[in-house]
Amino acid sequence: MSTDDVYGQPPHTGPQPQGTPGYGVQPYAGQPHPGQPPAYGPPPGYGMGQTVFPQPYKDTTAAWLFWVFLGGFGAHDLSLRHTGAGVAKLCLNLLGWLLTLVLIGYVLLFALFVWWVVDACLMSSRLQQVNNRIYAHDRAIGAAH
Secondary structure, three states: OOHHHHOOOOOOOOOOOOOEOOOEOOOOOOOOOOOOOOOOOOOOOOOOOOOOOOOOOOOHHHHHHHHHHHHHHOHHHHHOOOHHHHHHHHHHHHHHHHHHHHOOHHHHHHHHHHHHHHHHHHHHHHHHHHHHHHHHHHHHOOOOO
16 A cells, blocks of 8 residues: 555656656746735835834933933943843843842942943943934935934
8 A cells, every 4th residue: 555545546647747856846936836925025114105214313411311320220321222231231230239148249239330430431432423323324314414
C-alpha cells in the first residue's frame, strides 16, 4: 500500500507539470500565491497620504531642570532620546535603594551620583547633537526654520 492510497487517491501516472519535480508549478517571486491579493504599492505607513510634521527643538531649560530634579531617575536622558541610558539610570536608582538594606546599595547610588555629575559636563553637547538631528530632519522634509 502506498501513501497515495492512504489518502484515497490513485497514484499519479501522467507527466509531471513544469517546475520543481514533485512540487508542481511554483509561482515566481512577483506572482501572488493563489487566494492572496496582489501586492501593489508601498508597504503600510509609506507613500502618498502620509503627513510628516516638523519636530520641535529640545528646550535647554527643560533639559537642565530634568537633570537637576529628576536626573537620578534618568528623566533628562529620556527627554533627549537616550532611552537606554534613561532606563539604566532608573533601574540603577531603584536597585540601589532596594539594596541599601545590605549596604551594597550605597555603592550603586554613589555610581549613579558620579554618572549624574558626568551628565552635567556633557549636557550642552548632547543638547546640541539632538537639536542638530532635529534640524536635519526638518530640513529633509522642507520645514527647517
